[in-house]
Amino acid sequence: MANTPSAKKAARKIQRRTATNKARRTRVRSFLRKVEEAIASGDQASANEALKAAQPELMRAVSKGVFHSNMAARKISRLNSRVKALGA
Template identity: 60%
Template sequence: MANTPQATKRIRRNQNREAINTARRSRIRGFIKKVETAIEGGDKKEAEEALRNAQPELARGVARGVYHKNTASRKMSRLSKRVAAL
């Protein structure tokens, strides 16, 4: 239990940030899922389009502190490789 007003505010703030970050992470996962679905469907054109839409979302996630830079880079690299292999 928080003993100081500052600690109480921190708890409130952390809960708000958690909700925002969860929503951002979920949104990014949705973009990644669209790329993976297109890859599984074998549609290269659709996969490339989905990948182009996913790239800025991942970059935004890094800028907002949701993902580490290397994590986003790894995800992009793996998706790009899979799309190129179609």
């Protein structure tokens, strides 16, 4: 366990940050799940709306340091191509 006051404070900060990041990650995953469900249902309009809602959430998580930018770009790109394939 942490002994020095600074180590105790660091442990408290890490705990708070972990809880915040976990909430952000959960929020993004639920937005992505909505896109996946819309794609699975085959409805391009709802999938497009869900994707438009998920994109800013993903990029917000990137700016907060929860996700890597390349990972978010890759997810958006792959979901976008799957949504476009519904219309074809």
